[in-house]
Amino acid sequence: MRYLFVTLALLTALLMPNSGVIAQQNLRFELNQHCPPSFELTTEGTCKLVSFYQMYDSVQNRGLGGTQTSLPPNRDGFTPNQIDLGRLLFFDPLLSADQSVSCASCHRPDKGLSDGLEQSIGINHAKAARSAPSLWNVAFLDKFFWDARATTLEQQAVGPLFDPKEMGNNPQQLLSSLKSNEYYPELFKQAFPDSDDIDLNQLVEALAAFQTSLISLNSRYDHYAHGYHQALSDNEVAGLNIFRSFVARCAECHQPPLFTNNQIAVIGVAEKEGVPFDIGAQKTYNAAQLRGGFKVPTLRNITKTAPYMHAGNFSDLKESVEFYNKGRGHAVPPDEKLLLHWHIWEPNLSPEEVDLIVEFLGSLTDETLTPQIPKIVPSGLSPVDDSYNNKTMLVNQGE
Amino acid sequence: MKTKLLSVALIAAAFSGGIFLGKGGSNDNFVINNGGGASYAGGYDKNAEQQNSGNSPVSARTVEGKTHVVKDGSSIMEAVKLAEPGDTIQVMPGTYHETVYIDKDDIHLIGVIVEGKRAVLDGQGKLNDAILYSGNNVIVKNLKITRYKGNGIMGQAGNNFEISNNIIVDTGVYGIFPQLGKNGLVEYNIVSGISDAAIYIGMSDNIQVAHNEVFDSVAGIEIENSRHAIVENNMVYNNTGGVLAFITPGLPIKTTFDVIIRNNFITNNNTPNFGAPGSTVAGIPAGTGILVMAADEVIIEDNIITGNKTAGIVITDHENAPNVTIDPESDTKPDKVMILNNLMDNNGYDTLDEVKALMLSEFKQGKPDIIRVGGSRDSCIINRHQYVTVGVDNWKECEFTNTDSIDTYIxxxxxxxxxxxxxxxxxxxxxxxxxxxxxxxxxxxxxxxxIIQALYMDNPEGLAEFIANPTKKRDDYPEMPPQNYLDAETRLAVAKYMLHVKK
Known part of the structure; x- marks a missing residue:
């Protein structure tokens, strides 16, 4: 199956390097008629998630608990066309003000759908306030951004699109770019047949549809959870037991099966030198009790998404796990009064136990359903853009 | 440890006019006999889900599996690894230094008690938890557990569990902590010396906690973010706080309701608070018999509540509780609290200054049995004249006098x-x-x-075999990884499915 057909091969000949324009002849985009892997096409023509975890139950149907626990309610019900249009849009730098970055620039398939940076970099080399969260399993979430300021994927999408430090666009320019593109009007018509004209709602719905297809539920941990206990090494099982022990308490917030409870937690990580204290969810909820609170992130594919925490505060997983072992409030700035989460305490884990937790976290990797990067997107711009990579390098060199 | 149950804001509010401490209660002198009166129907309609009868929450076995006998000097965990669902593991008296985790269904882990000698799990102050289970229908029984850093017995989303007849001493944070499970029984355990709750029911449904003895811990029995729970016939003494019914904000399951606390001895819970700094229980004032925080539909009936120096029963919302965060998705108020007959004596004899100030605002003095602070809607009480109370004068009379019609929520x-x-x-x-x-x-x-269909159309068994142990067949494709983590039944099922898909 191809998500995208490009008739008449010879792709390289069709592309005019550096100009960002597709040669006009014979190029045709065809949206996928099939649901992505892990989704079943219903009689209504929409895609429905299927997973072994759906065969289990959970208390109050909240999708939290132990090994064989059902998933939380999830977003699905989009058509294959909407999902595939979302994929094209996701990878298309046309969405940014200067057409230099796409959604995938900060949510890269090769970086765990994050970007490997402490803080993401938008147009004009601007550093965003926080790091890019991974998008794996966002279909199950009802809080978005580190500070939980959005409650739907659609709400979330307009954030980066119009943030001057991220994609920097504005609704007028964005709609105009899409409408004047040679291919998008027809593609939107296919995905949203009841509508005559492209609008922002369709754009964010298509982006949401694509993101709900980013499913990672088939790691070696999952094999263990479903009953194949040989899937984990002795060390990984030992790590799992420390992870879910009431000494380390990792699983109290990073609760299986998603390895997040999707709540806000104040854990008291220090900012990097010279960076002002980030008040996080205090702003979202207008609540001093949540000062310095951030959404608990999933740990699935966590080995792929260094550096960690809301602003890349830790460079690797060991450092991140050690943070919890250093004592309640050890990194809180002296002038800050935070109501730290009750599970932040002094577990006194041995160095070996810290290593075993890190080893266990490696078993949560499953990227088998990584989306296919389009070979070409309707704007003709490069879907995995070299200019972005270069920019990243320059910024890292202190430009 | 300095306790501060009542916030400054509350005191200010109380003095500024008694917003919620109205004087009411026209039936102050009406004595209600709780024998034979109307009975509370409870908040859980069993018939809505199922019928039939049976006492244990654990599914009855139609076929008894193997029995694995673990002797002193060998490993319980090795037996668990060998066990299949339906098996029983008998642990002979002796000392075992290990963490036992049960990620399988229907395992019965039973200590064998011989002339008073038990199987002792000893964490030696080094191991984290003694028993972890995630399977359904797990029984943990007759063990002695001591010196673990974390929990004695911890359940993570196991349903239909029974934890009974265990002795848990000086072990870490929680003695018995079933979390995120439905339908469980915790009975006849002795738990002491626990730095948080001796028995802690977290985010669970349909729970019975009965006939336990819990003492010398920060909290005796805690029902947190759980529904349809009965706490009865327990001895709860010498803790900091006796029995707690909480909504803890910030947890993913947001409610506690339909909790019956009845027929317990809740006495002399005056132990200085030794909870970990920052833990929710660290804010409990020593001398609290029963503490209801934000939980709804809590019934307190026929308990003997004596000698708790702060108060017999404290009811608070989140706003007036220390150490507590906020949660926009949680209701902070304890609504529909129902206090039926209880024997209360000699409580509140050394209460907090804040409580005394509150009492003054109602022109009361003496030793408080019942304290309510913060908002509470539709709560009720009978025979209020028997107690020294603060904040319940305007509660209505309950329309029933007992919970006799509710046997169990199992x-x-x-x-x-x-x-x-x-x-x-x-x-x-x-x-x-x-x-x-x-x-x-x-x-x-x-x-x-x-292409796969063409090769295997009449041979799903062959395809099932191949996916378990794939070999490299095509130069132009990468070798397939083995799918042996799927069990044989699933491999055959998926082979058949794959051979019949049409698009």
């Missing part, structure tokens, strides 16, 4: 087993796993399904 029929229908298995495995690399006609990471 389900008559256990939560069904986690069985996956073979036909579903085939489809789920195909869509969730195979489809990641194979499509019907096109080339992806693996060859098209059409």
């Amino acid at each position: 389900l008559d029929e256990p939560v069904p087993a986690r069985v996956i229908d073979p036909s579903e298995k085939g489809k789920i495995a195909y869509l969730g796993i195979c489809a990641g690399c194979h499509t019907y006609t096109g080339r992806m990471i693996g060859p098209p399904v059409q």
Whole structure:
């Protein structure tokens, strides 16, 4: 199956390097008629998630608990066309003000759908306030951004699109770019047949549809959870037991099966030198009790998404796990009064136990359903853009 | 430890006019006999879910599996690894230094007590938890557990559990902590010396906590973010706080309601608070018999509540509780609290200054049995004249006097087993796993399904065998990784499914 057909091969000949324009002849985009892997096409023509975890139950149907626990309610019900249009849009730098970055620039398939940076970099080399969260399993979430300021994927999408430090666009320019593109009007018509004209709602719905297809539920941990206990090494099982022990308490917030409870937690990580204290969810909820609170992130594919925490505060997983072992409030700035989460305490884990937790976290990797990067997107711009990579390098060199 | 149950804001509010401490209660002198009166119907309609009868929450076995006997000097965990669902593990007297984790259904872990000698799990102050289980229908019984850093017995989403007849001494944070489970029984355990709750029911439904003895801990029995729980016939003494019914904000399950606390001895819970700094229980004032925080539909009936120096019963909302965060998705108020007859004596004899100030605002003095601070809607009380109270004068009379019609909230029929229908298995495995690399006609990471169908059409067994142990067949495709983590039944089901898909 191809998500995208490009008739008449010879792709390289069709592309005019550096100009960002597709040669006009014979190029045709065809949206996928099939649901992505892990989704079943219903009689209504929409895609429905299927997973072994759906065969289990959970208390109050909240999708939290132990090994064989059902998933939380999830977003699905989009058509294959909407999902595939979302994929094209996701990878298309046309969405940014200067057409230099796409959604995938900060949510890269090769970086765990994050970007490997402490803080993401938008147009004009601007550093965003926080790091890019991974998008794996966002279909199950009802809080978005580190500070939980959005409650739907659609709400979330307009954030980066119009943030001057991220994609920097504005609704007028964005709609105009899409409408004047040679291919998008027809593609939107296919995905949203009841509508005559492209609008922002369709754009964010298509982006949401694509993101709900980013499913990672088939790691070696999952094999263990479903009953194949040989899937984990002795060390990984030992790590799992420390992870879910009431000494380390990792699983109290990073609760299986998603390895997040999707709540806000104040854990008291220090900012990097010279960076002002980030008040996080205090702003979202207008609540001093949540000062310095951030959404608990999933740990699935966590080995792929260094550096960690809301602003890349830790460079690797060991450092991140050690943070919890250093004592309640050890990194809180002296002038800050935070109501730290009750599970932040002094577990006194041995160095070996810290290593075993890190080893266990490696078993949560499953990227088998990584989306296919389009070979070409309707704007003709490069879907995995070299200019972005270069920019990243320059910024890292202190430009 | 300095306690501060009542916030400054509250005191200010109380003095500024007694917003919620109205004087009411026209029936102050009406004595209600709780024998034979109307009975509370409870908040859980069993008939809505199922019928039939049976006492244990654990599914009855139709066929008894193997019995594995673990002797002193050998490992309980090795037996668990060998055990299949339906098996029983008998642990002989002796000392065992290990963490036992049970990620399987229907395992009975039973200590054998010989002339008073038990199987002792000893964490030596080094091991984290003694018992962890995530399977359904797990029984943990007759063990002695001591010196673990974390929990004695911890359940993570196991349903239909029974934890009984265990002795848990000086072990870490929680003695018995079933979390995120439905339909469970915790009875006849002795738990002491615990730095948080001796018995802690977290985010669970349909729970019975009965006939336990809990003492010398920060909290005796805690029902947190849980529904349909009965706490009865327990001895709860010499803790900091006796029995707690909480909504803790910030947890993913947001409610506590329908909790019956009845027929318990809740006495002399005056132990100085030794909870970990920052823990929710660290804010409990020593000398609290029963503490209701934000929980709804809590019934307190026929307990003997004596000698708790701060108060017999304290009812508070989140706003007036220390150490507590806020949660926009949680209701902070304890509504529909129902206080029926209780024997209360000699409580509140050394209460907090803040409480004394509150009493003054109602022109009361003496030793408080019942303290309510913060908002509470639709709560009720009978025979209030018997007690020294603060904040309940305007509560109405309860319309019933007892909970006799509620025997238990344990389900008559256990939560069904986690069985996956073979036909579903085939489809789920195909869509969730195979489809990641194979499509019907096109080339992806693996060859098209059409080609596989041509090769194996009448041979699903052969295909099932191949996916368990794939060999490299095609130079132009990467070698397929083994799918042996799927059990044999699932492999055959998915092979059949794959051979019949049409697009």
